[in-house]
Amino acid sequence: MARRIPWIIKYRPKRIDDVEDQDKAKAQFVAWLKQWLSGKTPSKKAALLYGPAGCGKTSLVEAAAHEYGLEIVEMNASDFRRRSDIERIAGVAAVQRSLFARGKIILLDEVDGISGRADQGAVDAILRLIEISRYPVVMTANDPWSQSLKPIRDASLLIPFNRLTERHVLNVLKKICAAERLECEEEALRIIARRSEGDLRSAINDLQAIGEGYGRVTRALVQQLVTYRNREYAPWDALRNMFNAKYIFQAKMALSQANLDYDQVLLWVNEHIPTYYKDPEEIWRAYEALSRADVYMGRIRKTGSWEFLSYAFEMAGPGVAFARKQYKYRWAKFTMPERIKLLAKYKKQRETREGIAMALSKRLATSRRTVKREVLPYLRVIFRNAKNPEYAARIALAYGFTEEMIRFLAGEDKAREVLAYYRKYARK
Ligand SMILES: Nc1ncnc2c1ncn2[C@@H]1O[C@H](COP(=O)(O)OP(=O)(O)OP(=O)(O)O)[C@@H](O)[C@H]1O
Ligand SMILES: [Mg+2]
Incomplete structure (x- = not known):
């Protein structure tokens, strides 16, 4: 879980209007999406949104989905490396639209991650997905111009995004300051905006680091603190x-x-x-x-x-x-802290206990819960008190227990005797 809500999430655009700048891209994308929504299949079934980092590509897709009540089925482009994943994904995409089902957008974020000769299979899979999909397929990329992505470019409506200007970054920062009731010096925000080079994600992260750290954003703090960005400490x-x-x-x-x-x-x-x-x-x-x-x-x-x-x-x-x-x-x-150490130890024990329950439940054809309640206690007695550690060792072997499980059942002292037999027989 995140330590705090990142502002890039808190303030991500909820409506298409909230996406700053990018008017041309918005118009192109919305027109294309509306064709789908009106029941027609556009001549290009896929759209490829491309442009620099943090300029609103993913944001526009999410905002549009939100505004038109569409579900985003997001797929990691690297999933496309495995045949089984392709089939599964293609299956989802090919499903006939029912009357009541929500519309979907299939989103392949950052497809430029798959360029390279090794990923020819992934490119083919994406082409096939576009071919069979009954839903709009949307892809994003920073750099779509590699040779290996050519077939995908040909199959897609290309929608370029601008690098955001300093003024546009500044606008968004100001809105966030107002929403957070942060006292911000204009000059401080300008420095953040300039440093971000059009990457709104990094600008918002800078703003949050300073704003949350100090409760206001001044020029001096920005200069002092931007160097801390993204530092993590043990x-x-x-x-x-x-x-x-x-x-x-x-x-x-x-x-x-x-x-x-x-x-x-x-x-x-x-x-x-x-x-x-x-x-x-x-x-x-x-x-x-x-x-x-x-x-x-x-x-x-x-x-x-x-x-x-x-x-x-x-x-x-x-x-x-x-x-x-x-x-x-x-x-x-x-x-x-001792408490964390203890929790780690108990976690290990719980896992061992689960392992035993699982092994036994299969063999005894009963639930893990029953095993834990009705079988484990007796096993513990047998392992701990047996005059005959050899017998315990045979049980362990028969059920395929690990040494860890034997230690759990027998306790450290007794386990040594049981383990001696266990290892002796296991070798045979
Ligand atoms: N044009 C924009 N308008 C409003 N907010 C934006 C815009 N661009 C980026 N943001 C903010 O920055 C964050 C990151 O943006 P987004 O995920 O859309 O970037 P991206 O263009 O997809 O970048 P990448 O190529 O790195 O994936 C968003 O959560 C949002 O808060
Ligand atoms: Mg993105």
């Missing part, structure tokens, strides 16, 4: 940056740069408040802040109100870091 480095942050935005940013999901982030912080703080009052204040983060997380889980996520991070990051009475860089060793 958990211990992120924690060290967080606890030792000098400014609020640093503390918040440090947490969001940890390559952990947010539940784990809170576990890490929880574990290490006493690692970093020694003064009882500081510890108390830090836990106060973290407990508030936890309250927000609880609300998010209960109601799905993801807008609280940034408050939770505000409390878990800056709230915890500024529990200190005075700033002084402190060194501390941040290790993997």
Whole structure:
């Protein structure tokens, strides 16, 4: 799960009008789609939308689908490498339209990924899909001009997209600032827009990194922070940056740069408040802040109100870091939390238990649930208490248990005896 809702998702165009610029492409695409919707099959059954990264190709397809109530069946172009996938996909595409079924758009995003001689099969498969499909087939590409894509170009309506200008990028950034109630200096947004070179995706990501980190977007912050873009830190480095942050935005940013999901982030912080703080009052204040983060997380889980996520991070990051009475860089060793280690161990055990249940349920022709409830307990008794470890070893062999499963059933001590027989017989 994402740590926070990326703004590129939150603000992706919902209607065709929301797609900035690209008027010509929009007109071409909509006209083509309307032919399909009116029940005619256009002379070109596929459309190939091409242009630079982050200029609205995928966005236009999604917005149009939304506006016309169409379902997008998205296929990864690399799926087309396997014959079985092709058949399956072709099957979906060929299905006769029923009266009540929603219309579909078949979307092959980023087909330029398949250029190259090795992918001739994929090109053939796409051509075949276009030929049999009863639904519009839409493809996108950054660069559609490779030799191997020629047959696909010939079969498609080509729809070029412009690189977005600085002004268009700026327009979108301003709208987002307004929606987020972010205080933004025009000059700061200009710098972001210029740096993005027409890639709105990267511009919006920059805006979010700064806006969420500091609550406003100034020229100085942009210059200082754009270099941080896309950095990820190991958990211990992120924690060290967080606890030792000098400014609020640093503390918040440090947490969001940890390559952990947010539940784990809170576990890490929880574990290490006493690692970093020694003064009882500081510890108390830090836990106060973290407990508030936890309250927000609880609300998010209960109601799905993801807008609280940034408050939770505000409390878990800056709230915890500024529990200190005075700033002084402190060194501390941040290790993997015990709770996470334990969970990992239990997960392993659960998997082993499932494995045994699966092996037995097949042989005993009963459900895994029954096995777990009615057979496993006896097996454990047999394996743990047997005066005769050899007997246990034979059972294990007969049912195809692994050594891991034997350890699970017998416990470490007894397992050694059972395993000795098990290995001896297994060799024969
Ligand atoms: N023309 C646009 N109008 C509004 N938002 C846009 C536009 N172009 C891009 N975006 C924003 O940037 C994000 C990425 O855009 P999109 O996925 O459409 O890019 P793309 O052209 O398909 O790029 P790529 O070639 O990298 O797949 C979108 O989620 C949206 O928020
Ligand atoms: Mg795209």
